Amino acid sequence: MANDLNKNELDKETQAFLDQMDQVELPAGTRSKEDLWAEIDAATEEVPSKTSRSLWPWYAAAASVAILLGFFFLQQSSPVQVATANGETRRVQLTDGSIVTLNAQSTLNYKEGDPRNVSLDGEAFFEVTKGGDFVITTAQGTVSVLGTSFNVLDRGSDYRVLCKTGRVRVDIPKSDFSQEITAGGAVIKSEKEVLVDEIAVDQVASWLLGELYFENASLQRVVEELERQYDIKITIENIENKRFTGYITIDELAESLAMVCEPLGLSFEITDDKSATIRQD
Amino acid sequence: MSTPSFSKQDLKSAYDLYFEGLRNFLYYKSGDMALAEDLVQEVFIKVWEKRNTIAKDTLKSLLYTMARNLMINHYNHMKVVKTHVDREVVAESVEVQTPQFKMEEKEFGEKLKRVLEKMPDGSREVFLMNRIDRVKYDAIASRLEISVKAVEKRMSKALSIIREELGRKL
Numbered sequence: 001m002a003n004d005l006n007k008n009e010l011d012k013e014t015q016a017f018l019d020q021m022d023q024v025e026l027p028a029g030t031r032s033k034e035d036l037w038a039e040i041d042a043a044t045e046e047v048p049s050k051t052s053r054s055l056w057p058w059y060a061a062a063a064s065v066a067i068l069l070g071f072f073f074l075q076q077s078s079p080v081q082v083a084t085a086n087g088e089t090r091r092v093q094l095t096d097g098s099i100v101t102l103n104a105q106s107t108l109n110y111k112e113g114d115p116r117n118v119s120l121d122g123e124a125f126f127e128v129t130k131g132g133d134f135v136i137t138t139a140q141g142t143v144s145v146l147g148t149s150f151n152v153l154d155r156g157s158d159y160r161v162l163c164k165t166g167r168v169r170v171d172i173p174k175s176d177f178s179q180e181i182t183a184g185g186a187v188i189k190s191e192k193e194v195l196v197d198e199i200a201v202d203q204v205a206s207w208l209l210g211e212l213y214f215e216n217a218s219l220q221r222v223v224e225e226l227e228r229q230y231d232i233k234i235t236i237e238n239i240e241n242k243r244f245t246g247y248i249t250i251d252e253l254a255e256s257l258a259m260v261c262e263p264l265g266l267s268f269e270i271t272d273d274k275s276a277t278i279r280q281d
Numbered sequence: 282m283s284t285p286s287f288s289k290q291d292l293k294s295a296y297d298l299y300f301e302g303l304r305n306f307l308y309y310k311s312g313d314m315a316l317a318e319d320l321v322q323e324v325f326i327k328v329w330e331k332r333n334t335i336a337k338d339t340l341k342s343l344l345y346t347m348a349r350n351l352m353i354n355h356y357n358h359m360k361v362v363k364t365h366v367d368r369e370v371v372a373e374s375v376e377v378q379t380p381q382f383k384m385e386e387k388e389f390g391e392k393l394k395r396v397l398e399k400m401p402d403g404s405r406e407v408f409l410m411n412r413i414d415r416v417k418y419d420a421i422a423s424r425l426e427i428s429v430k431a432v433e434k435r436m437s438k439a440l441s442i443i444r445e446e447l448g449r450k451l
Binding site: 004193215 | 289292293296300301304305308314315318321322325326327329330331333334336339343346347350353357380381382383386389392393396411412413417418426436440443444447448
């Protein structure tokens with residue numbers, strides 16, 4: 001079992017073919033391993049450490065003050081709810097100065113006296129002012145932060161936190177997951193697993209700019225997002241296992257649908273202003 | 282709160298250990314050696330930029346994830362460029378070349394080329410990782426973040442294509 005594959009179970013010709021595979025070599029590289037390293041070495045020159053670390057004690061002090069204030073205000077606060085419908089996004093400023101931009105079909109709840117402790121259903125981009133812990137609770141996890149900007153999505157079994165600036169901590173109790181991520185970091189939970197990945201900072205909340213970015217997403221998920229953005233019903237006819245990676249601009253429905261369908265070899269039809277159909281060519 | 286620090290020496294050790302595997306993986310996916318080398322460099326530079334957030338025990342699979350993402354981004358970018366250049370042309374997938382290999386025997390070389398062209402991308406990379414880089418199924422599974430069962434499936438698909446193609450020749 002040295003190599004998992006048991007050649008003896010194969011017919012003679014296939015065996016002989018695999019034996020010849022043993023002599024196969026890759027073509028020579030265009031540059032040597034050492035030369036390639038030299039360039040990496042130069043590009044990763046150590047620079048004096050950043051000042052961000054030295055801010056930690058300050059953050060900690062601010063956090064404890066905020067916790068005390070939190071207790072004080074908790075007594076006398078009325079609940080606030082901000083919700084968006086399909087095809088709508090909304091930007092709200094909380095009383096601590098933090099700004100939350102809600103994507104379509106999402107709900108934000110918090111108490112007036114305790115704006116740094118919010119709950120979210122759906123998707124939102126957060127720009128949190130410096131201060132104590134700012135905690136976002138969703139059905140699947142919590143994100144705690146100290147002055148930073150990031151995107152949180154909790155829809156179905158998908159849960160994603162993408163950090164644009166600063167640092168955030170993500171806790172997903174059910175998956176026994178707890179980790180800090182910094183700018184460009186991403187925690188991506190699907191039905192099966194939790195991944196820590198990195199993404200380009202400008203993709204963190206591409207929807208704010210009227211663009212959606214998907215990476216290896218199921219057609220179903222892409223369509224659900226388009227339904228929310230355009231407030232329509234999209235039917236998928238007899239298509240299985242299509243996955244999409246790329247940008248979609250949210251401006252005109254036909255254009256958005258074309259951006260999804262063309263690369264996947266699918267066609268679409270816009271029936272009326274409330275429905276569309278995607279099918280195999 | 283701070284993650285254990287990731288030093289330049291750690292980066293170099295990771296490079297020494299994983300360079301070949303990553304470069305070959307990218308080559309199997311693209312058939313373009315110069316591109317594979319560029320992307321490997323980019324992977325290690327990115328890892329360095331992220332050094333404060335990475336956990337050493339998941340480094341290997343992170344390297345492969347990054348490599349895969351960079352490859353997707355590369356081809357996506359090419360697709361976008363292509364679509365912009367000629368909007369009339371329906372954005373066809375950017376063609377990925379089949380990897381080429383050095384070998385003594387010409388006839389075998391042609392057989393191999395034909396077989397690899399027939400294989401779906403998933404089977405091709407699993408087959409080449411296993412037969413050329415000698416990576417075991419469980420290690421392939423963790424690199425590609427798929428199950429061992431899925432590796433076995435792709436491998437048996439590869440073998441059945443070989444069998445079919447060899448039969449056709451005769």
